[in-house]
Amino acid sequence: MKKNEELFFLIKSLTKSEKRYFKVNAKGNETSEYITLFDAIDAQKKYNETEIKELFKNKAFTNQLTTIKNYLKQRILQSLRNYHSRISIQAELTNILRNVEVLFHKGLYVICESELKRAEKKAIHFQQDLLLFQLQDWKRKVHQALYPQDFDTLKNIITKQKDSLNSTVEYINLLLANTDPINFSLSHKKTHRLQNKTLKTLHLYRKQLAAKNNEKAKQTIENLLKQWEQQPKLLDEYFTTYFSVYNNYLGFLVFNSLYKEAFIRILLLKQKAKRIDNSSAAMIKETLRLYNIELEIHRNLRDLHNTQEVIGNIQEFIEENKTMIPSNYRLSFRFQFANIYFQKKDYKKALQWINDILNHQTKKDRKDLITYTYWLNLLTHYELENGFTLRYLINAIKKHIKKQKNIDFYEKILLKFLAKTVGHSEKEKKKAVQQLSEELKEHPVPKHILGYIDFTGWIDRKY
Secondary structure, X not given: OOHHHHHHHHHHHOOHHHHHHHHHHHOOOOOHHHHHHHHHHHHOOOOOHHHHHHHOOOOHHHHXXXXXXXXXXXXXXXXXXXXXXXXXXXXXXXXXXXXXXXXXXXXXXXXXXXXXXXXXXXXXXXXXXXXXHHHHHHHHHXXXXXXXXXXXXXXXXXXHHHHHHHHHHHHHHHHHHHHOOOOOOOOOOOOOOHXXXXXXXXXXXXXXXXXXXXXXXXXXXXXXXXXXXXXXXXXXXXXXXXXXXXXXXXXXXXXXXXHHXXXXXHHHHHHHHHOOOOOOHHHXXXXXXXXXXXXXXXXXXXXXXXXHHHHHHHHHHHHHOHXXXXXXXXXXXXXXXXXXXXXXXXXXXXXXXXXXXHHOOXXXXXXXXXXXXXXXXXXXXHHOOOHHHHHHHHHHHHHHHHOOOOOOHHHHHHHHHHHHHOOOOHHHHHHHHHHHHHHHHHOOOOHHHHOOOOHHHHHHHHO
């Protein structure tokens, strides 16, 4: 995103209700030019500043377009703050802090006390230590203003403030430890905040995985999920954190081939997520992670449940949230759809998704996914026995690979097999597959490549 495109992407991210709220609140002010500019930018599919300048060439504000755009950006952000003033406990507490600061400067200390008491109770309940520290700081200032000689109460407030700060420092240290769990060690001191417990437990979980102690790791993360589920109010408020931990757990189950258990857990998680009214970027990211895990199960257990239904749900979700989903996420899912249909031997549908990727590829796309889409295209045309097309595609993929690196031995072996055996009889292919298997034993397909396309599984299933 370029600097001059920030306003464009901000406007495009707004929902219909957010746009309506912004315009309603702008009415009555001298902002008609800003609304006109807002509408003009909103109408563009791709930001074009030259077009904007041409459209408003007779307007005086075009001489200061950068300044006007910045003003409009700030007005939109202010509107979003007001619209989402109760988006989270953190937002509510931040607003109270703003209120307290205004009230304090007006000398309305008694009202300050009332606001702070209400906010402090919420901050403690929802374990918002950093905001609790700031609230207690204002509580100290207000108390000093009202009772300058009451040092005992003042000392009590400062002690609580220190506890909040210590908990925040512990949280920061746990964040650091989780950036490198193997080399960071933690104290055995118990923590009472759920967010801190989560980080500490994840640190232990990752160490157990590194030590290949899978049973203990599984138990550790299951216990953490139970702790979240025992605190329903915190679970609802910080559901994306719980969602992230749950996705880690599901990833563990799939990695250890516990597919049926993972599938049951996915259904339970989806039920929990239904009651959370949250379309934040973080929630969307975790939902995409969940879908990705579900597709991985489909790739490994093709007859477990209805693949088409899941793919339909993912397409619908991506369409609903398209402005918030990066293009590479969409590319990744389209590649998986093609892969799944290929494994299910539905080659026509696989080809539809392959063509969709290759016909709409851009320079910004992930090169690895584009490369393995080329490979999947080869295998699909091979299965459809499109010999003429296949020979053309083999030349195309050779050129594509050579632009990035030297062709590996396993790639040469596979390409040779595809070129020579397309259109052969079943007997001839069976013999060629046996020879292919032997050659790949000497020059095996790297394990990380099999995560993209299971060449080995495809060969094993041939005959």
